[in-house]
Amino acid sequence: MPQHDVLVIGAGLAGQRAALAAAEGGASVGIISKVHPVRSHSNAAQGGINAALNPEDTWESHAFDTIKGSDYLGDQDAIEIMCREAPEELLELEHWGVTFHRNEEGRLGTRAFGGASAARTYYVADITGQAILHVLYEQLMRHEEVYRYEEWFTTALVQDEEGRIAGAVTRNMRDGSMELFSARAVILATGGNGQIYDPTTNALICTGDGIAMAYRIGAPLMDMEMIQYHPTTLAGLGLLITEGARGEGAHLYNAQGERFMEKYAPNKMELASRDVVSRAEQTEINEGRGFPDGTVALDITVVPRKRIHEALREIVNVGRDFAGVDITQEPIHIKPGNHYTMGGVRTDVNGQTPIPGLYAAGECACVSVHGGNRLGANSLLDTLVFGRRSGAHAAQAIKGLPVPEPARASVGAEQEVIDAIVSRDRTGRRVSEIKAELGQVMDRYVAVFRDEQGLNTALETVRRLQEEAQTVAVDDKGSVFNQDVLGALELQFMLDNAEAIVIGAIERKESRGAQYRTDFPDRNDDEWLKHINISANGEGPEVSYSEVTLTQWEPEERKY
Amino acid sequence: MADFKLKIRRFDPESGEPAYWGDFDVDLPPERSVLDGILQVKDREDASIGIRCSCRAAICGSCGVRINGKSALACNTRIGEAAERARDGAITIEPMGNMPVVKDLITDMEAVHWKKVRRVVPWLLPAEEPPEHSEYIVPAEAMLDVTQAMACIHCGVCVSACLSMEVDPHFIGPAALAKAYRFVGDPRDGAEEERLKDLAEDPHGIYDCTHCFACVEVCPKDVAPMNQIMRLRRRATGDHGIKDDNNGYGHEKAFVNLIEKYGTLHEAQLLPRSFGDGSLVKGQIEPGAVKQLIESLPTALRGLKSGKVTPKKALLHPKLPDQDQVRRVFSEVESKDDRVELNLYIVGESGGEEAEA
Numbered sequence: 001m002p003q004h005d006v007l008v009i010g011a012g013l014a015g016q017r018a019a020l021a022a023a024e025g026g027a028s029v030g031i032i033s034k035v036h037p038v039r040s041h042s043n044a045a046q047g048g049i050n051a052a053l054n055p056e057d058t059w060e061s062h063a064f065d066t067i068k069g070s071d072y073l074g075d076q077d078a079i080e081i082m083c084r085e086a087p088e089e090l091l092e093l094e095h096w097g098v099t100f101h102r103n104e105e106g107r108l109g110t111r112a113f114g115g116a117s118a119a120r121t122y123y124v125a126d127i128t129g130q131a132i133l134h135v136l137y138e139q140l141m142r143h144e145e146v147y148r149y150e151e152w153f154t155t156a157l158v159q160d161e162e163g164r165i166a167g168a169v170t171r172n173m174r175d176g177s178m179e180l181f182s183a184r185a186v187i188l189a190t191g192g193n194g195q196i197y198d199p200t201t202n203a204l205i206c207t208g209d210g211i212a213m214a215y216r217i218g219a220p221l222m223d224m225e226m227i228q229y230h231p232t233t234l235a236g237l238g239l240l241i242t243e244g245a246r247g248e249g250a251h252l253y254n255a256q257g258e259r260f261m262e263k264y265a266p267n268k269m270e271l272a273s274r275d276v277v278s279r280a281e282q283t284e285i286n287e288g289r290g291f292p293d294g295t296v297a298l299d300i301t302v303v304p305r306k307r308i309h310e311a312l313r314e315i316v317n318v319g320r321d322f323a324g325v326d327i328t329q330e331p332i333h334i335k336p337g338n339h340y341t342m343g344g345v346r347t348d349v350n351g352q353t354p355i356p357g358l359y360a361a362g363e364c365a366c367v368s369v370h371g372g373n374r375l376g377a378n379s380l381l382d383t384l385v386f387g388r389r390s391g392a393h394a395a396q397a398i399k400g401l402p403v404p405e406p407a408r409a410s411v412g413a414e415q416e417v418i419d420a421i422v423s424r425d426r427t428g429r430r431v432s433e434i435k436a437e438l439g440q441v442m443d444r445y446v447a448v449f450r451d452e453q454g455l456n457t458a459l460e461t462v463r464r465l466q467e468e469a470q471t472v473a474v475d476d477k478g479s480v481f482n483q484d485v486l487g488a489l490e491l492q493f494m495l496d497n498a499e500a501i502v503i504g505a506i507e508r509k510e511s512r513g514a515q516y517r518t519d520f521p522d523r524n525d526d527e528w529l530k531h532i533n534i535s536a537n538g539e540g541p542e543v544s545y546s547e548v549t550l551t552q553w554e555p556e557e558r559k560y
Numbered sequence: 561m562a563d564f565k566l567k568i569r570r571f572d573p574e575s576g577e578p579a580y581w582g583d584f585d586v587d588l589p590p591e592r593s594v595l596d597g598i599l600q601v602k603d604r605e606d607a608s609i610g611i612r613c614s615c616r617a618a619i620c621g622s623c624g625v626r627i628n629g630k631s632a633l634a635c636n637t638r639i640g641e642a643a644e645r646a647r648d649g650a651i652t653i654e655p656m657g658n659m660p661v662v663k664d665l666i667t668d669m670e671a672v673h674w675k676k677v678r679r680v681v682p683w684l685l686p687a688e689e690p691p692e693h694s695e696y697i698v699p700a701e702a703m704l705d706v707t708q709a710m711a712c713i714h715c716g717v718c719v720s721a722c723l724s725m726e727v728d729p730h731f732i733g734p735a736a737l738a739k740a741y742r743f744v745g746d747p748r749d750g751a752e753e754e755r756l757k758d759l760a761e762d763p764h765g766i767y768d769c770t771h772c773f774a775c776v777e778v779c780p781k782d783v784a785p786m787n788q789i790m791r792l793r794r795r796a797t798g799d800h801g802i803k804d805d806n807n808g809y810g811h812e813k814a815f816v817n818l819i820e821k822y823g824t825l826h827e828a829q830l831l832p833r834s835f836g837d838g839s840l841v842k843g844q845i846e847p848g849a850v851k852q853l854i855e856s857l858p859t860a861l862r863g864l865k866s867g868k869v870t871p872k873k874a875l876l877h878p879k880l881p882d883q884d885q886v887r888r889v890f891s892e893v894e895s896k897d898d899r900v901e902l903n904l905y906i907v908g909e910s911g912g913e914e915a916e917a
Contacts, residue, residue: 035620035622095690095695096683097748099742099746101700102703107697108695124707125704135684139683141677141678203614203615205614318618321618474607479574480662483607484607
């Protein structure tokens with residue numbers, strides 16, 4: 001049985017940052033990922049990372065922008081920590097070798113981003129997430145004492161008799177063997193759940209595994225109804241066009257050639273916060289002012305050519321390869337698309353969940369710094385600050401704790417689940433069919449605009465799909481890289497996530513951030529300035545509430 | 561929508577059977593990707609096909625394969641275009657080359673790629689303690705320059721296509737060497753000379769590349785790994801004068817000197833000059849190079865035999881009629897304080913104008 005002080009599950013930015021911090025804190029660390037770490041979805045964060053590093057900028061300004069962006073649902077103590085620690089975190093990355101863009105003096109240069117009152121987004125062309133991910137992996141390779149389990153799939157978390165976390169059950173994808181890991185602390189860093197939507201900007205691996213695993217052992221999920229639709233995604237495929245394009249000056253037009261953001265956000269225009277821009281676009285499309293393919297146009301041609309090549313190179317490629325459009329010459333058709341999970345496993349500012357020894361960081365966690373709507377370029381920051389804090393805290397907290405002995409039986413139970421799927425003859429639907437229906441239903445009813453009737457339809461569908469998922473069979477009966485059986489497990493994780501999202505959306509009878517209820521179109525601070533928590537209590541999901549932490553910013557009307 | 565035929569190379573390591581071809585039909589618009597085709601087969605017909613894939617947008621680097629024999633990412637190869645290039649109308653999809661196959665389209669990249677990445681000491685070795693509460697101050701161009709290598713997603717497509725790797729499996733390889741340039745070219749790194757010496761002296765290092773352009777052609781991210789290897793060579797030879805046992809230094813120098821003198825490559829002189837500083841006739845060969853020179857004799861003899869090299873051509877290599885212009889290029893370049901290196905983020909003036917037209 002592999003044994004580590006700290007076991008990190010997931011090796012994107014949050015996971016790698018947590019592993020490095022835990023190792024620096026003197027803990028023995030194992031890091032498990034179902035893909036090679038550099039394949040993680042942190043790669044896809046194109047635009048940059050926010051930090052109030054300029055002398056003219058202040059962390060308070062960054063914090064206020066974040067709080068306003070969150071539609072006042074973010075916890076202000078956590079946001080203060082994130083924004084205060086952002087500059088040092090950014091500098092640490094720079095010292096490790098991230099090739100951040102420089103200005104003419106050779107100092108770090110910035111670009112503008114949505115919802116921000118200053119240009120405080122630091123970047124590497126439009127491959128910021130990729131550059132940071134690869135540099136963190138460089139540091140991980142340097143730390144030989146951090147054990148990497150690459151292409152290991154975690155199926156369940158294991159607790160001891162007192163309910164403290166004791167380890168995890170995993171499957172080595174290379175040979176199909178099941179392994180029980182013992183750990184004094186477990187840090188979940190498994191990312192978001194975008195795959196429950198179709199289309200989505202999220203990679204195929206973003207199936208909400210960690211959120212579901214934590215939920216199953218009783219950890220509360222928070223703000224799950226807050227699902228971000230990114231304003232600029234390609235129709236059909238859902239691929240992302242970075243907000244950096246608008247940060248560099250690109251405009252949005254409807255089919256009548258109107259720069260429609262004038263109506264919705266006269267001050268910030270295209271750089272209003274994402275929920276605002278996505279709603280504006282969807283309104284234009286719904287009211288018949290979009291293009292026939294259900295889109296509006298993003299015009300990047302106004303950005304100087306040299307600048308496009310230097311700063312938006314990846315978007316040139318995405319336009320050319322995936323839309324057949326030369327973005328330097330013509331506008332590209334885009335629409336709002338599923339992008340980010342603001343909610344997740346509830347944690348405190350050190351990443352601790354209510355389950356002793358269990359931490360969560362990054363997109364799978366809900367601290368909550370993003371509240372109802374995340375600002376662009378705050379997600380990388382969230383992963384790094386709270387990844388580091390989780391790793392550092394866990395390394396200290398485990399000192400003196402005995403080595404846990406997770407029950408061997410847990411492996412047997414997981415093995416049985418897998419054996420049952422593999423040996424089952426096909427009588428019901430395919431995994432892909434259930435997943436496709438889930439994606440369509442979520443995108444139709446739990447998207448930019450929601451109402452009670454649609455949400456109830458979605459909940460009924462999700463519950464039916466949960467039943468159908470119990471009978472899925474697989475084509476692959478083998479042990480080596482049986483992706484088919486893992487897909488069946490991921491489907492169950494996704495359905496748990498979907499159920500929590502829909503329940504949260506039904507529960508919140510107001511409009512705030514990404515949750516816009518056409519039947520409750522106003523924000524209602526008197527009743528709903530609170531987090532919705534969803535826990536599994538054995539019989540099904542249970543809803544409870546927790547306070548939003550306010551420090552120095554009172555909720556006010558939100559205008560861009 | 562259109563119908564496409566896929567021929568997918570299947571291999572089940574647990575069956576005891578050799579690899580075989582699986583034939584599948586898919587129905588997709590031609591602008592969709594080959595990966596979309598494979599995923600459609602998995603979704604509708606046979607979910608046991610093994611392929612790593614995740615982002616579908618050429619960012620994660622998971623889905624490297626060979627399509628109609630050519631190494632590429634399945635997600636950014638359009639299925640319609642692949643079908644046009646397919647023989648017999650069926651698009652063939654095979655696992656990447658130069659790597660052991662684990663299952664179907666899944667290869668063992670750890671064995672042939674990541675091991676070599678670790679070989680190049682793939683982390684920053686800072687020249688000095690980082691400044692407190694501040695970033696390192698470095699030229700903007702230097703950061704853009706290494707960002708091209710940073711754009712590498714380690715998909716392995718170049719490794720799959722590398723001809724040198726086919727001959728010498730120990731060759732460090734295009735992606736790992738591009739990674740090495742990311743540190744050598746980074747002004748924050750303090751180990752430039754040690755890194756270059758290490759990579760020049762390794763017989764499987766920078767001089768093991770045969771300059772064939774295969775990696776440049778297939779790279780889905782325009783990293784141009786071979787260009788990064790050439791930059792490593794220019795720095796090793798030109799900036800640091802690293803004389804290596806592989807005669808890479810001498811060969812590089814000989815090449816440049818011959819072009820400066822004749823305008824085109826004087827092949828008969830290249831060999832002796834590579835192994836010594838002067839010509840073979842003048843007997844200035846370096847003693848350490850005798851063995852390698854003798855080893856290259858069969859190649860020279862084959863050249864004579866096939867008529868590629870004739871004694872006349874070998875001895876009397878003509879200069880270009882406008883050789884002065886070549887010299888002017890040399891003096892223009894040599895007069896500059898800094899070497900100007902264009903890359904995908906720094907586009908040359910003329911390049912921009914051409915594209916404009």
